[in-house]
Amino acid sequence: MSEPRRRFSDGPVVERVDVSRLSPVGRRPSLGSYIAQLWGRRHFIWADSRARAFAGNRDTLLGRFWLVGKPILDGATYFLIFGVMLNASRGVENYVGFLIIGVFMFQFTAKALTGGAGAMAAGKNIIRAFTFPRASIPLALVLRETISMLPVLVTMLAMILLIPPHAQVSIYWLLFPVVFLLQALFNTGLTLYAARLASAIPDLRLVLGFVSRFWMYGSGVMYSIDRFVSHPTLLAAMQLNPAYCVLEISRDLLLYARMPDMTLWLTLGAWAVITPLFGFIYFWHGEEEYGRE
Numbered sequence: 001m002s003e004p005r006r007r008f009s010d011g012p013v014v015e016r017v018d019v020s021r022l023s024p025v026g027r028r029p030s031l032g033s034y035i036a037q038l039w040g041r042r043h044f045i046w047a048d049s050r051a052r053a054f055a056g057n058r059d060t061l062l063g064r065f066w067l068v069g070k071p072i073l074d075g076a077t078y079f080l081i082f083g084v085m086l087n088a089s090r091g092v093e094n095y096v097g098f099l100i101i102g103v104f105m106f107q108f109t110a111k112a113l114t115g116g117a118g119a120m121a122a123g124k125n126i127i128r129a130f131t132f133p134r135a136s137i138p139l140a141l142v143l144r145e146t147i148s149m150l151p152v153l154v155t156m157l158a159m160i161l162l163i164p165p166h167a168q169v170s171i172y173w174l175l176f177p178v179v180f181l182l183q184a185l186f187n188t189g190l191t192l193y194a195a196r197l198a199s200a201i202p203d204l205r206l207v208l209g210f211v212s213r214f215w216m217y218g219s220g221v222m223y224s225i226d227r228f229v230s231h232p233t234l235l236a237a238m239q240l241n242p243a244y245c246v247l248e249i250s251r252d253l254l255l256y257a258r259m260p261d262m263t264l265w266l267t268l269g270a271w272a273v274i275t276p277l278f279g280f281i282y283f284w285h286g287e288e289e290y291g292r293e
Helices: 031-040 042-052 065-085 095-122 124-129 136-162 171-200 204-217 232-238 242-254 262-285
Strands: none
Touching: 031 042, 031 262, 042 136, 065 095, 065 136, 095 124, 095 136, 095 171, 095 204, 095 242, 136 171, 171 204, 171 242, 171 262, 242 262
16 A cells, blocks of 8 residues: 655655565465465366366377276276186175276275376476465366266266176165265375375375375275285274275175175264365465475
């Protein structure tokens, strides 16, 4: 806010400017102000996510087919290796549906981890050019992956219904959207953590690919953990894995028409609340670091 100019008889024009409301560019705002800024950009985040949701494979011949084609090919590969060659299907009811749910659902979380690691590097140009809350980038990524996952889920449900032994639609299917929502919330926190860590340590983007594969083998995607892990302490620790909880709950609801154990619900619910909450605060603390050389 400027004060009226004062002209001296034989000197230059003097003008006072109130700079009390100005702050250095790039400084981290307060948490409340940061959330308000994000809320003000919600329409842009939604529009950007929706526009890019199905554009990831536009340079390929089959385009959007690969959204569902890749998990189908992954599932077929794992079925041949684990179901046929290693006989991991022994003792698992409806192993085909078991494997389909494992592969399709786990890929949602795996993409959140690896995509979050590259989010800030991919958005570096826009970060340097404009001032905006940097959390918009990983949040838009999560929303984009969630939208992209919808046709994948439809394909997954169709496959477990059509491929023998057929799953049966039951009242428990109505609870499946709750599982998907909890998984999406967990993925949000995971993406925020990965985005800041990989921004600080770029080499981490290469390491997280191996972490994702190790996590997949430890989550019971291709086989029942109970069959291969007998030590009670180790088994209890593995059952705290949020990805394992997602898969077990989804299989109980969709394949076996039964209510999952309440411990699984509580464990996944805790991950779905704590991970995005602390992930957001952790990301916000690094707001001044993003985009630096």
